[in-house]
Each structure stands twice: as C-alpha cells, then as structure tokens.
Amino acid sequence: MHKLRSGLNANTKKKLMLGEGAIFKNFHVGEDNYESARAAGKLLGACQGGSTFEANATVRNIEVDGIPGTVADLEEIDRWDASLQTTFLEVSVDTIKAALAAAETEHSDGYTHITGRSDFISSDYVENITYVGSMSGTDAPIILQIKNAIGNGQLSINIQNGDEAKVPVTFNGRYTIETLSTPPFDIWYPDIMEADTYKATVAEDDTVSITVTGYKTSLTATSSNAEIASATTSNGTITITGEGAGDAVITVTDADNNKIEIAVHVTTT
Numbered sequence: 001m002h003k004l005r006s007g008l009n010a011n012t013k014k015k016l017m018l019g020e021g022a023i024f025k026n027f028h029v030g031e032d033n034y035e036s037a038r039a040a041g042k043l044l045g046a047c048q049g050g051s052t053f054e055a056n057a058t059v060r061n062i063e064v065d066g067i068p069g070t071v072a073d074l075e076e077i078d079r080w081d082a083s084l085q086t087t088f089l090e091v092s093v094d095t096i097k098a099a100l101a102a103a104e105t106e107h108s109d110g111y112t113h114i115t116g117r118s119d120f121i122s123s124d125y126v127e128n129i130t131y132v133g134s135m136s137g138t139d140a141p142i143i144l145q146i147k148n149a150i151g152n153g154q155l156s157i158n159i160q161n162g163d164e165a166k167v168p169v170t171f172n173g174r175y176t177i178e179t180l181s182t183p184p185f186d187i188w189y190p191d192i193m194e195a196d197t198y199k200a201t202v203a204e205d206d207t208v209s210i211t212v213t214g215y216k217t218s219l220t221a222t223s224s225n226a227e228i229a230s231a232t233t234s235n236g237t238i239t240i241t242g243e244g245a246g247d248a249v250i251t252v253t254d255a256d257n258n259k260i261e262i263a264v265h266v267t268t269t
Contacts (some may be wrong), residue, residue: 010198014137021133023047023086025126029143029188034132044098044129045090048166051131052085053144055185082173082185084129084146087166091157095167101153125150128186129171138258140190147184148174191216193258195238201265202229202242210238210262217255224249229264242266 022034024042037043058081062074088095093112097103102117102124129149132141149171159165173184191214202208212219213236221231221238228248231240238252243266250262 011137011192011194014135014192014194016136017142018134018136019050021047021051021131023051023084023088024130024132026128027130027132027143027145029145029186034141037132045088045092045095047086048089048164049087053083053131053146054085055080055082055183055187080173080183080185082146082183083170084131084144084149085168085170086131087168089164089166091165091167095169096155098151098171099153099155099167099169101151120150125174126171135190135192137192137194138190139256142190143186143188145186145188146171146173147186148176148179149184150174193252193254193260195252195260195262198261199263199265200240201267202240203267204242204244204269206269207239207241210240212236212238212252212260215252215254216258219252219254221250221252224251228266238262240264 022038023044024032024037025044026042027037032040032042058078060076060078061070062076064071064074093105093114096114097105100114100116102120104115104117106113126149127147129146131144133144135142152170152172154170155167157165157167175182175184193212193214196211200208200210215236219233219236219238221233223229223231225246225248226243228242228244228246229240229250230243231238231250233252238250240250240262245266245268248264248266250264252260252262
C-alpha cells in the first residue's frame with residue numbers, strides 16, 4: 001500500500017465552513033448580530049441552493065525589456081471585482097427589485113407596481129449585502145460582505161409545475177468616490193480556538209505545557225479525573241500536571257464557551 005499524504009490534521013474539523021447562512025442588507029459588524037439583524041428587518045429572504053462569494057483581482061505585470069517572465073514586486077493590482085450570488089426562494093418586492101437593480105415601486109389597489117428605470121440613482125446602491133454563515137469550530141459567524149452593492153440588472157423567474165419559482169441575484173460591489181483605494185468587499189473570519197496538540201503524555205509529578213490560540217478573553221481548564229491529571233492556565237498556556245498513572249481529558253473553555261479537549265496519558269515515574 002502506498003504511503004498516504006494528506007493535509008488532514010487535528011484542527012481540520014474546526015475550520016469547515018458549513019452550508020447554512022443568511023443574506024442581509026446594511027449589516028453593521030460590531031453592532032448587528034444574526035438575531036438583531038433579523039429583528040431589525042435586514043434579512044433579504046430565504047435562499048435555496050447556496051451562495052457564491054467572489055473577490056477577483058485584476059493583476060498587471062510591469063514588463064521590462066530583457067526579462068523573460070513575471071518578476072516579483074513588479075506587479076500592480078489595477079482593480080478588484082467583488083460579487084455575491086445567491087438564489088432567493090422568496091419572490092418578494094425586495095428580491096425582485098434587487099435583481100432589477102434600477103427600479104421604481106408604487107403601491108395602489110392592493111398591488112406594488114414595480115417598473116424598471118433607464119438609469120441608476122444613488123439609492124439603488126445598498127451600503128452592503130452580507131452573507132452570515134457558520135464555522136464548525138466556533139459559535140461566532142463568518143461574515144462575507146459586498147460593499148456599495150447593486151444587483152446585476154438581470155431578472156429571471158423560472159415558473160414550472162412541481163417546483164417553486166426562485167429569483168437568482170448577483171450582487172456586485174462598487175468603489176465610491178470616497179473609497180477609491182478600498183476594495184469593495186470585507187471578510188470577517190472568526191477566531192477559532194486551537195491547541196498545538198490534542199494529545200499529551202506526562203510522567204507523574206511532572207508537567208507539560210500546551211499553547212492555545214484563538215481564544216476569547218480568558219481560559220479555564222477542568223480535568224475529567226483530577227487524581228490523574230490537573231491543569232492550570234496562564235495567557236494561553238495550559239500547564240498539565242501528572243498526578244497519578246492513567247488517562248484523563250482536560251477540557252479548556254474560553255469566555256465565549258468555546259471548548260477544546262486534550263487527551264492526557266500519565267505514566268508512572
């Protein structure tokens with residue numbers, strides 16, 4: 001059998017981006033969270049089929065006579081194009097207007113009358129369109145944000161028996177006159193608590209130290225059997241002491257109740 005080579009490691013399971021997520025408009029990181037943004041009416045609607053976030057740089061190579069290829073530090077980024085594509089399961093005034101990009105609405109006789117417009121106005125651009133999703137290693141969300149967003153102006157509603165109609169929309173980010181040097185997207189990646197190892201062997205009356213990163217504010221450590229192993233914490237360092245021969249599990253918890261477990265085997269001296 002050939003030797004297996006893989007990037008799989010003890011922290012892999014903490015860095016999986018899970019499929020569920022929600023699309024909001026004008027989501028303010030640091031002020032809004034998933035629950036408060038829903039309550040404030042910032043949710044655009046239920047989606048189906050997932051979402052696709054893209055941030056693409058247009059890179060220009062500065063060519064110099066006599067140089068056979070691309071040279072490091074002789075490249076420039078001319079522009080960034082950012083987009084968020086999703087398919088709304090909810091056919092609503094908001095999702096239809098988002099797809100049309102430039103549209104007017106008027107309410108009368110029990111209907112909202114939606115009409116296209118032949119030019120863009122400032123209010124067509126949304127401060128941001130934001131995907132709020134989940135990571136496997138933390139309760140904090142991953143946030144993908146398109147700034148100064150506008151739909152691509154392509155409305156397509158496929159209506160057929162045996163399936164629900166949907167509204168696909170691609171939101172494109174835009175620079176503004178005030179932010180010409182700032183690409184029109186932001187990614188907010190949550191801190192994920194990790195240890196440099198999840199298994200430790202220590203002798204009785206001896207200690208071993210393990211480093212923890214990505215934790216929130218403070219750490220506590222508890223042992224499944226204090227007669228076998230005990231642990232203390234200090235500035236991200238877990239010091240485990242062997243108390244008696246056997247096996248125990250040290251559970252490390254941060255201020256946001258994120259947890260990791262370290263399996264400890266204590267040997268006799």
